[in-house]
Amino acid sequence: MYMKIILPQLELHKIESTFENTPHVHDDQFQVTIPVQGTCFFTHESKAVKLPAGEGLILHPRDRHSFHIGPDAGVIIIRVKDGCMYDQEREKGFDPALRQQFDPVAWTMLFRHWITGMLALDHSEKLAEEELELQVLAHLQRLLSGSGASEIAPRLKTGTDTHLSRVLEYIHAHFTEELSVDLLAALARQSRFHFIRSFKSATGQTPYQYVLQLRIGKAKELLQRSSATVTDISFALGFSSPSQFFRIFAKQVGATPEQYRSGTR
DNA sequence: ACCCCGGAAGCTGGTGGTCA
DNA sequence: TGACCACCAGCTTCCGGGGT
Known part of the structure; x- marks a missing residue:
């Protein structure tokens, strides 16, 4: 093939x-x-x-x-x-x-x-084509800079079980789509409560914060490297509305998407 | 003692809307 | 398109029980 x-x-x-x-x-x-x-x-x-x-x-x-x-x-x-x-x-x-x-x-x-x-x-x-390209480039860049072995689970502490690794792989592959803690807990074969604790213990963040961080990171890339509107980017990253994206981005980055874009160009 | 699990309460994000 | 708000659902954290 x-x-x-x-x-x-x-x-x-x-x-x-x-x-x-x-x-x-x-x-x-x-x-x-x-x-x-x-x-x-x-x-x-x-x-x-x-x-x-x-x-x-x-x-x-x-x-x-x-x-x-x-x-x-x-x-x-x-x-x-x-x-x-x-x-x-x-x-x-x-x-x-x-x-x-x-x-x-x-x-x-x-x-x-x-x-x-x-x-x-x-x-x-x-935009979606450009985003896919950025995804591949980002993965490749981390591999070539020597962190490839830990690429899929970048923050995992040693000893983390394989179920959690699978969850992290899933998150990295689907973070622009709708993800629920229940779904991730099922993938990890743990109860929802225990999953959140073990996830935080392994990554230092709760599952939801982890997904948001990936989305915001991708948003920064798209704002810097594409001319897509804030609305387009918010939908491309799985946010349900531009206002939601705007609020979370502003909280995490300390600047609005437009301010971030104009400040990095 | 340690691990796994779940209930309850508070917190945060999602939704949907308005206005400039 | 960005900024803001209110309400509600879902998420996180604390605490404690059960099993080994």
Whole structure:
């Protein structure tokens, strides 16, 4: 199976079962290869690299490469246009490590979420397309900056159970949709009361505050990087009304959405 | 003692509206 | 489109019970 999503700044590919290509380069794209199942046999600048599931490889533009996988293997490949995601990091002398650890299960879920999101869009939904692109870039940026292994559950303390990890994965995949504590508690297989306590103990925040924080973070990105109206952004992030979004944003950020946008441009 | 759980009360966010 | 308000539903926290 070969699936592909093309967006203005990036491309997402998922390849499952036997596949092989010939050595080639991408002039203006970074490539992140993420084996999610089995082993990926990679050749990078004439050097053979064996990538087990959970070990990603980052290629810079013009790096010569090829790879092959067997019938029981699968990889996710993300190509990002040079210059669209490293501007801030470059100022700090940022250079992503060639190899990075990540969670193959979480990235498989993320990819599925992105594909589902794309299939639900039509060509007129530029804001949603832009938001999806920002989501992918944000995940990628954290992976490349070395925090990829903890990407899905960024604040989890060690020892946190797998049910809670699943809840965090779910929240990160669905935080722009309607989420209830009851639903999350059911995912965690805990009573609602116990779930809130264990969630707060693991993340330092209550489930609702955690979701709101993700939404506000995404709102900041959209305000900075898009020209969408406050109303459009409020609906895109799952807020039921612009006034609700306005009030929560002002409380958490200390400025209205418009003030924030004008202050960061 | 520790963990899991639930009731009750107070708090906060959601809803729906108006006005500039 | 932003600012504000009142009401209500849902969320969080405190406290304590039951089981191991």
